[in-house]
Structures are given as structure tokens and as C-alpha cells.
Amino acid sequence: MIKKEKENPTQKETGAVRVYGVLRDEILTMKLAPGSAIDEVSLAERFTLSRSPIREALVRLSADGLVTMLPNRSTVVSPMNFSQIPEFLDALDLVQRVITRLAAMHRTEAQLIAIRKAEVAYEKALKICVKNGNSQGMIEKNYDYHMAIAEAAHNSYFTDVYRRLLEEGRRMLHLHFQFQTLDEHKTADQIGSDHSLITNAIEARDVELAEKYAHQHAAQFRGRFMQFLNRNLTSDVQINYP
Structure with missing residues (x-):
């Protein structure tokens, strides 16, 4: 002992x-x-x-x-309840659209600077992540980026809901990233390009475009994650039956 x-x-x-x-x-x-x-x-x-x-x-x-x-x-x-994933993805899409729209509408200059800094930090973490395969830093900086947008939305109720969704989605994001890195042709710039579009729309105060890019961001995550769930790792295995 x-x-x-x-x-x-x-x-x-x-x-x-x-x-x-x-x-x-x-x-x-x-x-x-x-x-x-x-x-x-x-x-x-x-x-x-x-x-x-x-x-x-x-x-x-x-x-x-x-x-x-x-x-x-x-x-x-805590178990991951895969039967509830469609509900989770629906909620993430809707709340992300609302949060991003409100951020484009209400953000201050100081908050825009914070969003830009969080975007740069995410891009750096993503490049390290692609290089060494460790997704933890990228997951943290992704969370920081989206919460910086949430702060700019100026609605504590939406922010609390969004925070909960992002927290619950961290393990999904890890699985999603591990799947993305199976494609050796994917670069960090390609993986992280969605954030730049969102930030630019928030800077321009273009609420419609901000919501559109937020929706596209969520939809791409949904599509890639469902690809991960439906992947067939044995499709190329040849079995000779007698």
C-alpha cells in the first residue's frame, strides 16, 4: 500500500x-x-x-x-448515446445559426478582435493537430472560437445552451477529426476554412451570410460525422469462399 x-x-x-x-x-x-x-x-x-x-x-x-x-x-x-445524435445535430445547427446571426448583429469591436484571435489560435492548433494526430488542442481552441462568437451574441440563454452543446460534442469532434485525417489529401486550411467565412460575415455585420455559413458549418459536420459512422473499413478485404 x-x-x-x-x-x-x-x-x-x-x-x-x-x-x-x-x-x-x-x-x-x-x-x-x-x-x-x-x-x-x-x-x-x-x-x-x-x-x-x-x-x-x-x-x-x-x-x-x-x-x-x-x-x-x-x-x-459517460456513455455516448448514438441514438440521440440526430437530435443533437439538429439542436447544434439551429442554435449555432441563431448565435452567429446575433453575433453579426450585436458584436462590438473588442468582441470582433476576440473572435479573430480565437480563430488564429484555432488555426495554429489545427496545423499542429494535423501534423501529430493529437486532436485535444484543436478541440479546445474550436470551443474557444465558438464561445467567443457566443459572447458577441449578447444573449445569456442562447450562450448557455450553446455551451452545453459544444461540451457534449467534444468527443464527437474527436471522432470526426480522426476520420478526416484518414484522407491524406486534406490540409489544415481546408479543414478550417469554415471559420474564416463565419468571422468575415460577422465582421461585415451581414446577418444573413453569417447564419448561412453557420448552417453550412453544422451541415458539413453532420455529413462528415455520418460518413464516419457509416464507414466500411473492410470493403477492400477479399475473402475467397469455398
Whole structure:
């Protein structure tokens, strides 16, 4: 048994933050599969911590919707309900269109600068992602970009709904990106071109064009994700039947 030193509040907080960050990355990149059990004792040994900061980290992950704490005190990685994906994609499309339209209508100059900065950060993360295959940085910067647009929409109710949809869609985005990178001809500029169109429309205060590009962005994500679900990895396998 590993002996752990008594933790002061600062160490406890730092430990919980560290565990939260590591587990969050592993869940979002599917290293921890949906539905898999999470054992507090094993995590305490892995991070050389008591179970208290482990529980704190799991509570935060539960608030993010990434883990589910069951009545019997066990915890699992939140399952992905594929039967609800069409509903999710419909909601994402509608809310994204509304958010982007409102941003084009109400954005300030400071908010436009923030959107541009978030777009540049996303493009940098995307290039790194295409190069090394690790999608985590790209997923985070994609979230930041869309939330910068949401802030410019000036409607806290729509922003809260959009935030929830983007949070729930992170693992889908990882799967979607992994599928896109199977196409060796896809470049980072091609993958990220949608954002530039959206930002330009917001800058021009063209509400109709902003909504159009937001819809196209959601529709392309829908199409590519459904391609991922329908992919046939064995189509070229030849089997000789007797």
C-alpha cells in the first residue's frame, strides 16, 4: 500500500486540478472509452493522492457531463448515446445559426478582435493537430472560437445552451477529426476554412451570410460525422469462399 502524506488545502486543490485535467483529456480523446468504469482506489495510487482530491476531480467531470456518478457510488465515463445524435445535430445547427446571426448583429469591436484571435489560435492548433494526430488542442481552441462568437451574441440563454452543446460534442469532434485525417489529401486550411467565412460575415455585420455559413458549418459536420459512422473499413478485404 502506498503511504500518502497529509495534504494541506493547497496541495489538495492542486491534486484535484491535475487529476481533472488528465482524466478530462483522456475522456475527450477516447483513451477512456465511453461506459468504462473509473476506480477511485486505482486513481489514488496512480496519482499518489488520497481519495478526497480524486472525488473532487470526478465531481467536476460529472458537472461537465463527462462522467456519470451512479447511485451505488461507482463512477463510469459517460456513455455516448448514438441514438440521440440526430437530435443533437439538429439542436447544434439551429442554435449555432441563431448565435452567429446575433453575433453579426450585436458584436462590438473588442468582441470582433476576440473572435479573430480565437480563430488564429484555432488555426495554429489545427496545423499542429494535423501534423501529430493529437486532436485535444484543436478541440479546445474550436470551443474557444465558438464561445467567443457566443459572447458577441449578447444573449445569456442562447450562450448557455450553446455551451452545453459544444461540451457534449467534444468527443464527437474527436471522432470526426480522426476520420478526416484518414484522407491524406486534406490540409489544415481546408479543414478550417469554415471559420474564416463565419468571422468575415460577422465582421461585415451581414446577418444573413453569417447564419448561412453557420448552417453550412453544422451541415458539413453532420455529413462528415455520418460518413464516419457509416464507414466500411473492410470493403477492400477479399475473402475467397469455398
